[in-house]
Amino acid sequence: MKRKTKYVLLGLLRDESLTGYELKSAIDNRMSFFWQESYGQIYPELKMLLEDKMIDVLSDNNETKHDKVKYKITNRGLSVFNKWMNEENEKDTVRSEALLKFFLADSTNLDALTKHLEIYNKHSVDLLELYLQYERQLTGLVGVHDNHKYLLEILSLGIKQQELYSQWSREYLKKIKRNVL
């Protein structure tokens, strides 16, 4: 997949001005079920976006403070973002070592399978809680921002996905413990 970091940053900055650190947090906390970025991509990309006039530094009142820079999107950035929105998507890339092990497991690995299922279940439940929290936060502000409706739609997919994962792994564990498998 070609460089997409640009669009993630631009997309998030349409909504509110954020620092590089805050952008990373937003991606980790709200988008982790379908996307991730590292600082090694974010900071260099912000620099390039600034050079290309797609974002601007939001001048903070504090003088001589060079750290903590909030960025805002420019019209040029907006138009680049909108162009991307209309382009065709590249195909998804996914790699889940847990699911790989579940796929490759058999009766000779029952102990390992059980261990990984337990970890997977805990992780799914935790992520589910994180997204539910975000949902509550958004529904508490209904009407404030129009595009929350769209955010809630994709969030509901993330929630249902985590529900599926946690239920599936719980049931699988039950079967193993009952010696059904």
Place this chain on the structure above:
Amino acid sequence: MKRKTKYVLLGLLRDESLTGYELKSAIDNRMSFFWQESYGQIYPELKMLLEDKMIDVLSDNNETKHDKVKYKITNRGLSVFNKWMNEENEKDTVRSEALLKFFLADSTNLDALTKHLEIYNKHSVDLLELYLQYERQLTGLVGVHDNHKYLLEILSLGIKQQELYSQWSREYLKKIKRNVL
């Protein structure tokens, strides 16, 4: 994520002897919802596994035919695989440009959103059908191989996932068309 191709190949070869090409097909057809590999990884990895005595060439009857080589796993390969099975998993990596656009969409992109939802829906339905086909194929052979029970468990997750994706996108499209959003 560190190189995992080795374990995918080893894991698949535990079940049956396959060529590099067949390994690629198996990954594409049955594991695409959580994994993918390219020829550029598979062939060099097979070479290394052979050098490291983790796999062997399955001597085919045809003499002087150097193409179409089936590989079988060795005891050494099996033990490396089992060791990996018990190790901790690295965290998943996921990148879905479609979901990224769904997350970043708002009322100014309704047309693009609709277009991408339609493509996404079609893709989910197609994948669902592919997995259902594989499931039918496996249930037709129940009892033949013990580990089909485990395969059916993870397959059912893939099926439920695709059902979720296709239902979610269908409902989302309905809402847009009814002007609810």
Place this chain on the structure above:
DNA sequence: AGTCTCATGTAAGCCGTTACATGATTCA
């Protein structure tokens, strides 16, 4: 005084895709 979170940034190196090259076999 020490730890944690916030905050920014770079460079090396790994991993994996893509593009290219080649040829056999099957089917229409």
Place this chain on the structure above:
DNA sequence: TGAATCATGTAACGGCTTACATGAGACT
């Protein structure tokens, strides 16, 4: 005979993670 699928392989390039470096502010 031409197209599609089966089949194997390599090399260059690009993208991303990891490790490292640095420091402020908040809290204990």
